[in-house]
Amino acid sequence: MIEVSHLVKEFSNDGKVFRAVDDVSFQVKKGEIYGIIGLSGAGKSTLVRCLNRLEEPTSGKIVIDGVDMVALSKKELLNQRKDIGMIFQHFNLFLQKTVYDNIAYPLEIQKWPKEKIQARVEELLDFIDLKDKRGVYPSSLSGGQKQRVAIARALATSPKILLSDEGTSALDPINTRMVVETLKKTVKDLNTTIIMITHQMEVAKDICDRIAVMENGKIIEENTVEELFRAPKTKQTQKFISSLRESDNPDQNIDLTKYKGRVLRLSYDDQTVDQPILSRCIKDYQVDVNLLSGNMNRLDVKDFGYMIVEVLGSDQQVDQALAFMKEKGVYVEVLK
Numbered sequence: 001m002i003e004v005s006h007l008v009k010e011f012s013n014d015g016k017v018f019r020a021v022d023d024v025s026f027q028v029k030k031g032e033i034y035g036i037i038g039l040s041g042a043g044k045s046t047l048v049r050c051l052n053r054l055e056e057p058t059s060g061k062i063v064i065d066g067v068d069m070v071a072l073s074k075k076e077l078l079n080q081r082k083d084i085g086m087i088f089q090h091f092n093l094f095l096q097k098t099v100y101d102n103i104a105y106p107l108e109i110q111k112w113p114k115e116k117i118q119a120r121v122e123e124l125l126d127f128i129d130l131k132d133k134r135g136v137y138p139s140s141l142s143g144g145q146k147q148r149v150a151i152a153r154a155l156a157t158s159p160k161i162l163l164s165d166e167g168t169s170a171l172d173p174i175n176t177r178m179v180v181e182t183l184k185k186t187v188k189d190l191n192t193t194i195i196m197i198t199h200q201m202e203v204a205k206d207i208c209d210r211i212a213v214m215e216n217g218k219i220i221e222e223n224t225v226e227e228l229f230r231a232p233k234t235k236q237t238q239k240f241i242s243s244l245r246e247s248d249n250p251d252q253n254i255d256l257t258k259y260k261g262r263v264l265r266l267s268y269d270d271q272t273v274d275q276p277i278l279s280r281c282i283k284d285y286q287v288d289v290n291l292l293s294g295n296m297n298r299l300d301v302k303d304f305g306y307m308i309v310e311v312l313g314s315d316q317q318v319d320q321a322l323a324f325m326k327e328k329g330v331y332v333e334v335l336k
């Protein structure tokens with residue numbers, strides 16, 4: 001339902017042209033949660049802001065439910081924008097308006113009658129579970145509560161798409177969880193499509209169906225969340241994901257010089273997770289295996305995880321064990 005093809009966004013500064021989004025194409029299905037990750041400056045925000053034309057694309061196509069967004073006049077765009085809600089890292093609530101008035105605002109702009117606005121705001125307060133906060137000002141809310149109000153405001157006009165630019169990044173883990181649950185409910189109950197930028201690996205793993213990795217304005221890799229984390233294809237993604245892993249799992253900073261054997265990082269998915277692959281290696285190739293670190297992730301539909309192991313034996317035995325693991329579908333990285 002969202003089709004982006006050959007999207008380019010250039011900025012001109014002092015006569016120099018800078019390409020922030022460079023020939024990007026992707027598609028997102030209805031009800032899907034599509035994540036965008038990448039280093040700072042990769043072009044993620046610019047790409048997302050082009051989708052609702054907060055940034056005017058330089059060239060390329062954005063088609064949402066058959067509507068060519070780039071071809072819309074300013075007036076048509078205003079009408080179309082009610083189909084695309086957006087939330088931001090720092091919430092962007094009106095601080096002088098109450099929770100109620102913040103949520104009512106987009107409906108007032110759309111000139112809804114007062115009674116209809118009231119009914120809709122009450123419905124949304126119920127949806128974000130903040131009915132008792134209707135009369136308070138944002139300053140007395142927690143970060144998570146502020147973001148849930150921002151979500152309610154973004155959902156007021158029943159958009160088909162919700163864009164989130166680091167919507168959980170400024171929150172502590174408990175508030176992050178509550179906002180993630182609200183986003184999940186948005187997809188489940190309202191069948192909204194979500195495109196979200198995040199640098200939080202736990203959030204991406206928990207909520208996204210597919211993820212695109214951006215670098216220098218391009219999507220360099222795109223995959224389902226479990227495949228991307230299990231077996232990243234490009235060097236840049238491997239590096240990026242392992243930097244995220246390290247910040248999430250400090251126990252992974254293993255001192256490789258301490259180990260005599262070959263140190264491997266084994267990533268497995270729900271096809272390989274239940275197989276006795278390591279014990280077969282020990283039995284068939286007479287290697288010893290030390291478990292150094294590990295982590296298991298459980299998604300709604302799939303399990304995947306990794307183990308860091310030291311494998312001891314002759315070069316030939318270790319090579320054979322390694323080949324066997326690969327043959328069985330385990331993704332093997334040799335760390336040492």
Ligand SMILES: Nc1ncnc2c1ncn2[C@@H]1O[C@H](COP(=O)(O)OP(=O)(O)OP(=O)(O)O)[C@@H](O)[C@H]1O
Binds near residue numbers: 012046047
């Ligand atoms: N209005 C602008 N004028 C000139 N350059 C811009 C403008 N907006 C963004 N850029 C540049 O475009 C590049 C991509 O910026 P963008 O904010 O999209 O990256 P990002 O991946 O979202 O980064 P971050 O994670 O830090 O927000 C950056 O080099 C940025 O400096």
